[in-house]
Amino acid sequence: MDPIEQTIKDFILESYLLGADPSQLTADTPLITGGILDSLATVQLSLFLEQHFHVEIAPHETATDYLDTIALIGQLVRSKLPS
Amino acid sequence: MTQSLLDFLTASAARRPDHVAVEALPTGALTYRELDRLSDRVRDRLRQMGVRRGDRVGVYARKSIDAYAAMLGAMKAGAAYVPVDYAAPAWRSAFILSDCAVRVVVLEASLTAGWREEAAKLGEVPPLIELAESGDGSHLAAALTALDEAAGVAPVGDDEPVGLDDLAYILYTSGSTGKPKGVMLSHRNAVSYVDWCSDVFAPRDDDRFSSHAPFHFDLSILDLYVPLKHGATVVLIAADQGKEPAGLAALIAERRLTVWYSTPTILTMLAQYGKMERYGYDALRFVFFAGEVFPVKHLRALQQRLPGPRYFNLYGPTETNVCTYHEIPAAIDESRTQPFPIGRCCEQFTSRVVDEEGVDVAHGAEGELVMAGPGVLVGYWNLPERTAQAFFVDTAGTQWYRTGDLVTEDGGGVFTYVGRRDRMVKRRGYRIELGEVESGLYKHPDVKEAAVVAFKDADGGVRLKAFLSSNGSPLSVITLKQFCAKVLPAYMSPDVFGFVDALPKTSTDKVDYQRLAEMG
Numbered sequence: 001m002d003p004i005e006q007t008i009k010d011f012i013l014e015s016y017l018l019g020a021d022p023s024q025l026t027a028d029t030p031l032i033t034g035g036i037l038d039s040l041a042t043v044q045l046s047l048f049l050e051q052h053f054h055v056e057i058a059p060h061e062t063a064t065d066y067l068d069t070i071a072l073i074g075q076l077v078r079s080k081l082p083s
Numbered sequence: 084m085t086q087s088l089l090d091f092l093t094a095s096a097a098r099r100p101d102h103v104a105v106e107a108l109p110t111g112a113l114t115y116r117e118l119d120r121l122s123d124r125v126r127d128r129l130r131q132m133g134v135r136r137g138d139r140v141g142v143y144a145r146k147s148i149d150a151y152a153a154m155l156g157a158m159k160a161g162a163a164y165v166p167v168d169y170a171a172p173a174w175r176s177a178f179i180l181s182d183c184a185v186r187v188v189v190l191e192a193s194l195t196a197g198w199r200e201e202a203a204k205l206g207e208v209p210p211l212i213e214l215a216e217s218g219d220g221s222h223l224a225a226a227l228t229a230l231d232e233a234a235g236v237a238p239v240g241d242d243e244p245v246g247l248d249d250l251a252y253i254l255y256t257s258g259s260t261g262k263p264k265g266v267m268l269s270h271r272n273a274v275s276y277v278d279w280c281s282d283v284f285a286p287r288d289d290d291r292f293s294s295h296a297p298f299h300f301d302l303s304i305l306d307l308y309v310p311l312k313h314g315a316t317v318v319l320i321a322a323d324q325g326k327e328p329a330g331l332a333a334l335i336a337e338r339r340l341t342v343w344y345s346t347p348t349i350l351t352m353l354a355q356y357g358k359m360e361r362y363g364y365d366a367l368r369f370v371f372f373a374g375e376v377f378p379v380k381h382l383r384a385l386q387q388r389l390p391g392p393r394y395f396n397l398y399g400p401t402e403t404n405v406c407t408y409h410e411i412p413a414a415i416d417e418s419r420t421q422p423f424p425i426g427r428c429c430e431q432f433t434s435r436v437v438d439e440e441g442v443d444v445a446h447g448a449e450g451e452l453v454m455a456g457p458g459v460l461v462g463y464w465n466l467p468e469r470t471a472q473a474f475f476v477d478t479a480g481t482q483w484y485r486t487g488d489l490v491t492e493d494g495g496g497v498f499t500y501v502g503r504r505d506r507m508v509k510r511r512g513y514r515i516e517l518g519e520v521e522s523g524l525y526k527h528p529d530v531k532e533a534a535v536v537a538f539k540d541a542d543g544g545v546r547l548k549a550f551l552s553s554n555g556s557p558l559s560v561i562t563l564k565q566f567c568a569k570v571l572p573a574y575m576s577p578d579v580f581g582f583v584d585a586l587p588k589t590s591t592d593k594v595d596y597q598r599l600a601e602m603g
Contacts, residue, residue, distance in 0.1 A: 017560050017564070019581070034561075035569075040348070040352065042326075043326070043356050058329075059330035063323070
């Protein structure tokens, strides 16, 4: 997991998976379809990404296609960071 | 005099045939004439499929013009429509449709396989009107055309002459035994509510109403039928769009909505995450909220971003729909921290605050709010005992519905919500029986005991914590979350899990919820 993914993982563990075993949350664990992130959590996560990484998440990017796994979220954030 | 919700459609279709009755997003709209005609076709087909006055018709589809026209068509055939949560686990939807013995189900093809599998376990599988998709109404029209071709054109008839005492719809809510229960509501219930909205809010025929809540929520009754009565327009917001604050903030402005109605959770998300400063909201006249307490901090923040409209707190369980209301002042006092009252009794009801024996409590004392009037439910479907428990008859012979909500009254007829008398909670506007959550958790093979407690979070919201003991195998938070997503609607999934060796018990060997609440 790269540092971006690790940051996302830590946020999800602290905010929505209190008491969970961190090793069970992998880059490919389904988050939205797996019942870990609900709609409110998804909005909070996108706000966290915007504030932490200084990127803008478009409304359509809060869907499963972009946010369903830590790997996908990492990809979304990296695509928005200046290279 | 109005005899049913259908009279509203008939009158508006005659008066404003070319005005848009309903819009879908991103595209699609039907005028009153088109909506009337499409729902006529549904009526004729349903009748040909055997639907008669007094039957039920299931509508199991995403929010769409197709679903709305199907609901109207069901009522035209004299049936009650039963809207089912598209996103809920299939077993739950199948249970609902089987429980009230629907004669026909209008459903989307993507749901057919999952539903059939569950429905077959419960008995006979009813016939379908299957929609390839849903959205602008064309999918329903295509399905009806396909049936015309396959089964012959259905004879064109008239609307069934339903009266005020016929059931209009059955809305299922969370049940404490683990199975949802059906609240039966008549045309009288619905019409008396819509008429009250007309009196208090004076809607206009150029109004544009939001439909944010799903059709299986009682908020949808105002969203759909107030504009129907006034020849105005309703804009249907699909579930996915409805959860996305930045998109919602844009569409309220771009679609020039004049009436907004949703839970406080959505309004809070709009104010916090909607980037509302980017848009203008000069068209918006009313903001209604219902379903849960609106923390004042968030309400104030919303009002600061959106100062134009009048704000109303609308209160009432599904069993009565809105039965008290309170207008929020245009500028909320900076020092206020207490949530606003639920307000005074709506004019079509009479109310009392009583103790457990049904005796009026002293003025200002805490008691249960009970309601009588034309808005009170007919009963719970197929649950005579539960229905009997929900009512009591006073010495004058008046039948009162027990809301289960504890309130105080300020001496001037204004009620303040205090809490619940049972284990029902409102979370993000969803009504949840904690017993139903426990019942879902018990389906997990490694769960030995489950108890769910609701806590207030720092923001005034509700968090659910599940205390679990295992029958040997260690339980994992992540797998439990995944499991809950399969057996419970998403809004019932616990936020936090606590693992214990055994649940604490009272001296009578019941789960000690008091102790669990203290454990936090």
